[in-house]
Amino acid sequence: MHVVLFHPEIPPNTGNIARLCAATGTGLHLIGPLGFSLEDRYLKRAGLDYWPHVQMRVWPSLEAYLSGEGLGRRL
Secondary structure, rough: OEEEEEEEOOOOHHHHHHHHHHHHHHHEEEEEOOOOOOOOOHHHOOOOOOHHHHHHHEOOOHHHHOOOOOOOOOO
């Protein structure tokens, strides 16, 4: 199973979902543009120590995600 967030804008909501994905081993797909930065310095400042355990892929657009290779079947 994978979780897909389309144009996420609120960092705390995305962080909570990412923590859930890390805990359950679920893949997380973020479809841009994002309303926040994923730069390492911001993540460290926010205390997201679980972030390295998130199986995440960032897509530049919905079209890129929909045409993505190796994703298998999507609902």
